Amino acid sequence: MGVIPEEWKVSTVGCEFEIKLGKMIDAERNVGVPKPYLGNKAVQWSRIDIGNLPTVPMSRSDIERFRLRKGDLLVCEGGEIGRAAIWEAPIEECYYQKALHRLRSLRGFDSQLLVALLRQWSERGLLTNYVTQTSIAHLPRVKFLEVPVPVPPPAEQRAIVGALSDVDALIASLEQLIAKKRDLKQATMQQLLTGKTRLPGFGGQWDVKQLGEIANVKTGPFGSSLHESDYVQEGTPIITVEHLGELGVIHFNLPLVSDSDYQRLRAYSLQIGDIVFSRVGSVDRNALIRSDEEGWLFSGRLLRVRPDRRKAVAPFLSYQFHGERFKSLVRNVAVGQTMACLNTQILKSIAVVLPSLGEQTAIAAVLSDMDAEIAALEQRLAKTHDLEQGMMQELLTGKTRLV
Template sequence: MGVKEVSASYPEVPVAAGGAVPSGYKQTEVGLIPEDWAVSTVGAEFHVQLGKMLDSEKNIGVSKLFLGNRSVQWGHVDLSELAKIKLTPSDLRRYRLRAGDLLVCEGGEVGRSAIWTDPIPECYYQKALHRLRPRRGYDVNMMLSVLAIHASTGLLRNYVTQTSIAHLPKEKFETLPIPLPKRAEQEAIAEALSDADALIESLQHLIAKKRQIKQGAMQSLLTGQRRLSGFSDEWERKRLGALLEICHGRSQREVEVRDGRYPILASGGRIGWTNSFLCDRPSVLIGRKGTIDRPQYVDTPFWTVDTLFYSIIRAPNNAKFLFYRFCLIEWKRYNEASGVPSLNARTIEDVEIYSPGADEQPAIAEVLSVIDAEIDGLENRLSKTREIKQGMMQALLTGAIRLPVTGAA
């Protein structure tokens, strides 16, 4: 099935006068749904099985790969951190995963779910996960979306036991109400949502590819390994201090206002607004304390707090080029504290790099800026597609959108 664009327009259930239930719908434990839908429960529609308890002293048998809670993310399984657990012959039969199993997090971010698709030949799962297998044909792709909606609307919180961390006990989970359309409509809903999932996945892959291209371009262009057409002058080895001056931020207490014109920046990003600025020229910013390995580029007036350095670019150098060059430096190597990571202004200025001439710097920055703009456009599209899918789930799983179906239930 090809990737299809998804629409941002959805018909809503018409609201009857005085807030009455509209014709053709009924009020249920899961909200308004069509009259020809039923309401069921997780336990009625699925066999629910918790995974194997981890106990290195008591577990015996053969060692097998298993999934933990962190491996199950929304809509996909992460196989990067698989561990092994010892299992007996009965454990092997009871806890082996098969294609189509729906895995649901029992603790932490309860309800977070993914479908097992047999990406590896053999795998098992531990007690922090519920495994759902349909009793009578409930579509697991639709169930994944139902759990996502229940999690986003807060309905799942009513079934959670809260201690130090949240838990979703099997007994409570099995009583969770879920909408029950006819089988054919379940499949139609799941297929419609899978189109949005396919677009999201393709955008994620494209963004990852673009980032790899950008990283390769930075490595070659910012070190002189590859030269742009029309430039051949030798690069000079220089201290960063010869290219820019590192400046300290200041407390925002006396300048912060609610509706200011300029951002107040810290090492983690914007923390407020002000009508004053410390710098009104393009600048490279880097953390003095805390997050020291994420340079920022700002080309509008701003204020920085004491935990974030900013820079005054020495003419005729280019701020955007220097920002990209900062991104190649492993700043954690220059950490000067044993506790919270810290940098010193003099240490930054003493770092040496090879620098091109004033004409070549902006040319390199422009090439990298074009790639950044492409990535930003794809990320905006991805964010919008995710919003649209959320709206699709809400509309489809409540029957506000009825899809044409063929065949009997």
């Protein structure tokens, strides 16, 4: 547990809380009145998902033993062990299954403070010594009782919980705002990319073209041209399927090839404005190549689309490719029984709709501004998460005192 202030006490979870496991779900043995219950997946960090709750027959005894009360602390016994949230009684009646521990404070220990401690312990792997590993790792009640816990004075507990709750509220508001901005962007894409809504100053009919008419489509190098054993520590990155993100190429865990291999594979180098598609599996995944990725290579599991700049604006096409209409078309025309596959001919045959180059540019600019706003909010959210982690480290160890 580390060094704590002299004014803090050391206790155990079992001394501070009553701990009870939930009801065993057994279709053959459960009898009684069907009641809604929470499983492991419903309990997330600091929130509980009550959408589409399952039911289980409950006897009179079960109802007395497993009915939740407002303020009950629920802790995951398996899965992400220690994940916890407080039941705020959003519905009148609910129960919990055996995959969850239910905790009720015995001596006034603040349940919200234990949620924060559990999160810190979980992230740092501090619960590992209390986990039983059979076929599935889990935290038995008898072990959970023994977990040591620092006990600040009640006033300091409340102050710590208040400070962390303020940051949690900021994080929740940012997450909600980002979700709204994403929904707004999707609605805007639906309107602008189909011509249902026109930007000021633009009119006229849109053209329908096959992709092969307005872009060059090329398959990545065959497996025999490049092997995993050819990868090096320093060199030119290769983009593969896992690097295709919604907002562009993901710059993480990129394989690299030597200068000699790069020269041999120059035909598969990328330019700004290229769009790369997954050729196998998630065939609707694609990403626009920007300046940071210029000169990189694409793997044999990808297809490269290089738009003709006289006919199409690459960012506009990229947004169209990320629309559900186009993604659905791609999934429907893909071949393969065990795994969806695309090839150059299939991709070339898919229809795209195109306004004038000027309108394409204007639409892409509107959507790009929305992406930039979302990215700024996500960056702010990430910084707030970092702030929360720093606060938890300071406050939960007593390095910084609020009282």
